[in-house]
Amino acid sequence: MTDTRQRSFEDNDQKPMGFGRMLRKEDPRFVRGRGRYTDDVQLPGMLHLAILRSPFAHARIVSVDTSAAAALPEVKAVITGADLAGLGLAWMPTLSGDVQAVLATDKVRFQGQEVAFVVATDRYAARDALELIDVEYDVLDPVIDVRQALAEGAPLIRDDLDGKTDNHCFDWETGDADATAAVFAKADVVVSQDLVYPRVHPAPMETCGSVADFDPVEGRLKLWSTTQAPHAHRTLYAMVAGIPEHKIQVISPDLGGGFGNKVPIYPGYVCSIVGSIVTGKPVKWMEDRSENLISTGFARDYIMRGEIAATRDGKILAIRTNVLADHGAFNGTAAPVKYPAGFFGVFTGSYDIEAAYCSMTAVYTNKAPGGVAYACSFRITEAVYLVERIVDCLAYELDMDPAALRLKNFIQPDQFPYMSKTGWEYDSGDYEPTMRLAMELAGYDELRKEQAEKRTRGELMGIGISFFTEAVGAGPRKHMDILGLGMADGCELRVHPTGKAVVRLSVQTQGQGHETTFAQIIAEEIGIAPADIDVVHGDTDNTPFGLGTYGSRSTPVSGAAAALVARKVRDKARLIASSMLEVSVADLEWEKGSFHVKGDPGTAVTIQDIAMRAHGAGDLPDGLEGGLEAQICYNPSNLTYPHGAYICVVDVDPGTAVVKVRRFIAVDDCGTRINPMIIEGQVHGGLTDGVGMALMEMISFDEDGNCLGASLMDYLIPTALEVPDWETGFTVTPSPHHPIGAKGVGESATVGSPPAIVNAVVDALKPYGVRHADMPLTPSRVWDAMRGTAQPP
Ligand code: CDP
Numbered sequence: 101m102t103d104t105r106q107r108s109f110e111d112n113d114q115k116p117m118g119f120g121r122m123l124r125k126e127d128p129r130f131v132r133g134r135g136r137y138t139d140d141v142q143l144p145g146m147l148h149l150a151i152l153r154s155p156f157a158h159a160r161i162v163s164v165d166t167s168a169a170a171a172l173p174e175v176k177a178v179i180t181g182a183d184l185a186g187l188g189l190a191w192m193p194t195l196s197g198d199v200q201a202v203l204a205t206d207k208v209r210f211q212g213q214e215v216a217f218v219v220a221t222d223r224y225a226a227r228d229a230l231e232l233i234d235v236e237y238d239v240l241d242p243v244i245d246v247r248q249a250l251a252e253g254a255p256l257i258r259d260d261l262d263g264k265t266d267n268h269c270f271d272w273e274t275g276d277a278d279a280t281a282a283v284f285a286k287a288d289v290v291v292s293q294d295l296v297y298p299r300v301h302p303a304p305m306e307t308c309g310s311v312a313d314f315d316p317v318e319g320r321l322k323l324w325s326t327t328q329a330p331h332a333h334r335t336l337y338a339m340v341a342g343i344p345e346h347k348i349q350v351i352s353p354d355l356g357g358g359f360g361n362k363v364p365i366y367p368g369y370v371c372s373i374v375g376s377i378v379t380g381k382p383v384k385w386m387e388d389r390s391e392n393l394i395s396t397g398f399a400r401d402y403i404m405r406g407e408i409a410a411t412r413d414g415k416i417l418a419i420r421t422n423v424l425a426d427h428g429a430f431n432g433t434a435a436p437v438k439y440p441a442g443f444f445g446v447f448t449g450s451y452d453i454e455a456a457y458c459s460m461t462a463v464y465t466n467k468a469p470g471g472v473a474y475a476c477s478f479r480i481t482e483a484v485y486l487v488e489r490i491v492d493c494l495a496y497e498l499d500m501d502p503a504a505l506r507l508k509n510f511i512q513p514d515q516f517p518y519m520s521k522t523g524w525e526y527d528s529g530d531y532e533p534t535m536r537l538a539m540e541l542a543g544y545d546e547l548r549k550e551q552a553e554k555r556t557r558g559e560l561m562g563i564g565i566s567f568f569t570e571a572v573g574a575g576p577r578k579h580m581d582i583l584g585l586g587m588a589d590g591c592e593l594r595v596h597p598t599g600k601a602v603v604r605l606s607v608q609t610q611g612q613g614h615e616t617t618f619a620q621i622i623a624e625e626i627g628i629a630p631a632d633i634d635v636v637h638g639d640t641d642n643t644p645f646g647l648g649t650y651g652s653r654s655t656p657v658s659g660a661a662a663a664l665v666a667r668k669v670r671d672k673a674r675l676i677a678s679s680m681l682e683v684s685v686a687d688l689e690w691e692k693g694s695f696h697v698k699g700d701p702g703t704a705v706t707i708q709d710i711a712m713r714a715h716g717a718g719d720l721p722d723g724l725e726g727g728l729e730a731q732i733c734y735n736p737s738n739l740t741y742p743h744g745a746y747i748c749v750v751d752v753d754p755g756t757a758v759v760k761v762r763r764f765i766a767v768d769d770c771g772t773r774i775n776p777m778i779i780e781g782q783v784h785g786g787l788t789d790g791v792g793m794a795l796m797e798m799i800s801f802d803e804d805g806n807c808l809g810a811s812l813m814d815y816l817i818p819t820a821l822e823v824p825d826w827e828t829g830f831t832v833t834p835s836p837h838h839p840i841g842a843k844g845v846g847e848s849a850t851v852g853s854p855p856a857i858v859n860a861v862v863d864a865l866k867p868y869g870v871r872h873a874d875m876p877l878t879p880s881r882v883w884d885a886m887r888g889t890a891q892p893p
Contacts, residue, residue: 115631117692118624121777125630126615135354141311141324143382147176149375150226151368151385152216152233153395154208157244157466157805158255159237161204161215168232169218174225176379178233179371180216181205189374191260192340195332195364195434195582198269199260200469202367207240209257209429210468211805212394214367219375219383242466242805243267246403246424249463257429257464267464269427274445274522275420275457283418283455287409293493296874297482298798299401299426299467301393301809302474303817304610306356308396309386310369312376320347321376325369328358328608329434329648332585334640336365341373352638358610359789360472363434363650364397393815394807397433398467398799399474401426402482406490414500416509418455419448421486425462425471432469434650435478436580436587442478443571445522449487450531450569450743451509456521466805475789475850477572477651477739488566488855489872492862496871502565502859503544507535510567517836524571526741527835527843528771534831535567538745538767541829547749555867560752564860567746568852571739572844573656574647582647586735589653590644591661593622593669594729597715599708601626602634603665606646607658609637612846613778614654618662620774621840625666626673627693627707644731652742652844655774656835661734663839668730673710676728679721680705680713740835740843744768746856752864757883759795759861761822764853767829770845771838776830779845784826786849792818793850794857798876 116122129135166178181203184190191199204215216233220226243249243257249267258264284290310325321343327333330350338345355362368385375383387396403424409417425441427433435442441460448456473479491509495502510531511518518526539545544563551561577586592604603622609615614637619630636642646658670690677695678685681703688695696704705713714720714728749763766783773779796816799809809815834841854875861877862870865885873885884890 124616146382148223149385152230154213157211157242158240160207162236165234169229174221177219198431200430217371246426246463269462273459280455280457284409288412292407295404297400297402300797302359302361304357307392310372311384312372313382314376324351328362349641355610360474390810397470397472423460428467428469430469433471444479447483452511475847484568492859535745542747542765560864562750562860562864564748564856566856569743572652573740588735589646589658591665592731593665595711599711600632604643605637607649607654621662652846656740665732742770742843748856748860750860757879765827769831771834771843772841783849789850790853794854
């Protein structure tokens with residue numbers, strides 16, 4: 101692995117007083133098997149819940165007979181949709197303003213939908229009892245394809261919605277249709293391409309689950325659950341269940357990955373709460389792998405037509421797209437309210453163009469709900485795929501090198517802040533050095549020579565480029581809210597008398613190393629060693645309110661909150677130091693961890709001395725309260741816009757059409773880097789995800805709506821065997837509005853890598869005249885592309 105342009109702090113030892121490489125504080129817990137996940141929670145008298153799911157994609161429920169199940173001695177409760185309807189709990193709001201059935205009452209709308217649940221003394225008895233529930237279904241025609249869903253006379257899926265007569269979910273547009281049409285009309289070259297981003301699943305290692313413990317005497321609910329957004333979930337539970345918010349504690353313990361899968365509120369969580377209220381006991385629900393794959397939030401599922409207009413010499417003028425978005429049976433996305441298509445609006449990418457336009461139609465189908473931001477900032481993955489694929493199609497038509505085409509069209513450094521043609525203000529960027537570094541690390545010119553030589557021998561080698569700009573850190577609260585909850589984040593910092601500290605965050609790690617990096621941010625600002633700073637998160641009773649972790653928003657929003665709360669503490673420390681050293685505040689100088697008198701470094705007090713004085717005997721400056729702590733709620737002024745240049749090298753076996761990713765070079769720019777080791781880990785994981793999406797993963801359905809990706813035997817996810825040794829590098833373009841200049845990075849690689857891989861495979865197939873092939877590029881799809889027998893999307 102190659103890493104260049106290391107800043108000096110990155111050469112520090114493993115215990116930097118601030119930013120730099122540092123082993124993860126949480127790892128001693130994890131490597132010893134001492135992580136505590138939701139399924140590890142054991143409470144006295146705890147019962148177990150299992151969910152009966154629909155075998156059909158679309159069917160009316162005629163009757164549900166639970167008597168045989170309820171008669172089993174181990175069974176403590178059997179609950180149906182009708183029972184929930186009696187409590188007013190059969191439907192719940194989704195985080196995108198739709199409603200979703202907790203348990204089906206009228207009909208089932210996707211295979212795997214929740215129909216009833218059993219609470220029993222152990223999880224095996226609960227599962228066995230499901231077999232005894234007799235449901236009579238009246239099977240209806242399923243609607244699986246989005247175009248079929250829009251066709252005249254298509255069966256109506258959402259007849260639960262008043263006045264609904266078709267399967268439209270929403271329409272959305274951005275950009276300027278007329279201006280874009282005018283630019284297209286004058287262009288020398290117009291290229292259009294149909295593209296499919298298939299339905300994939302985040303598939304975290306830990307599936308979803310919860311343990312609900314309702315105390316009927318106090319009226320208090322304690323809920324351990326696999327959630328990426330404990331505070332937002334608590335507010336929703338309060339609104340739906342009518343339990344006062346201050347009596348609900350949501351604990352999100354260690355999470356075995358989230359990737360967007362653990363943002364929505366799932367019926368299972370609500371069922372466990374109902375189960376506990378009904379039985380008066382704690383109730384655990386933990387789904388199995390197939391349940392996770394068939395019923396929890398899927399991602400993508402966009403059919404896109406991309407169009408690009410350019411001059412003959414390769415100046416990109418405009419980009420236009422039309423999207424059919426499959427949202428499944430309920431709109432279960434969790435995107436800011438004003439952004440029903442998430443941040444797809446950044447589909448103009450990293451290029452300075454004259455005009456852009458997107459129109460989108462979102463549709464209900466008889467498939468699981470979702471459209472979650474799987475390791476991306478609300479549909480940015482789809483946007484980046486569209487633009488980076490269509491730019492390559494243009495390069496193909498112009499017979500131009502794809503790197504040269506990109507370099508010719510980048511937004512220039514002096515254009516930042518850059519207002520895109522769809523209204524996104526890119527905060528900072530310097531694209532060419534990033535691209536050039538990737539090309540240098542890859543040995544781009546040499547690779548092209550090698551490719552040319554191999555082509556003469558009939559060998560299929562491909563080189564694919566993707567250059568992406570993301571918009572991460574949702575978001576300014578005036579623009580962004582989820583169900584009315586503004587997307588700001590709280591942070592509290594308390595320094596104890598002995599100079600150790602605890603920082604409480606509203607974001608929640610799912611494995612990204614927050615316990616380390618947030619301690620590093622505080623350390624950087626107030627000079628207390630990361631080892632002496634505890635990071636508390638994932639517990640609504642013990643952390644300030646905030647909207648949680650997804651869309652790489654932790655560093656842009658909560659990271660800023662952490663830096664600013666530390667500065668508040670430092671400001672107070674400065675006042676105390678001035679009284680301790682008997683000099684004016686203006687005569688003090690801060691050196692990480694201590695204040696000294698200007699020009700006299702020997703006359704100093706450390707942050708630990710100050711902490712003791714703040715809590716101890718002796719006078720404090722007039723009007724200053726004791727203690728050394730602060731809190732903040734940070735409302736970002738803008739998103740941050742990280743970028744990156746990825747180059748992928750593949751070999752395709754002409755006899756079997758098997759794709760091998762031989763090399764992958766990833767140069768990321770996420771502004772100031774807090775912990776380069778953690779960043780590399782995030783990039784490695786995201787690139788591996790990218791290989792999965794580009795080459796292996798797809799949730800598909802047969803014509804009856806049976807999900808064909810319901811186990812990891814069918815839904816293939818990549819392992820170390822399918823991926824190369826990642827080669828990483830970086831550039832640093834700080835965010836001008838973030839207090840430490842950091843941008844998010846957690847999802848950059850998942851976003852940026854699929855187009856690089858697809859571009860590489862298509863490039864390998866150039867001798868066959870292939871301009872495009874749809875993901876996942878399995879051997880059979882590559883074979884079809886080579887033979888010209890691929891089916892249109
Ligand atoms: O929201 P999420 O944690 O998934 O994404 P992120 O904010 O991009 O951060 C992912 C991890 O990378 C965290 O541990 C961050 O602190 C770390 N990171 C970093 O060290 N430097 C950056 N500029 C950005 C993130």
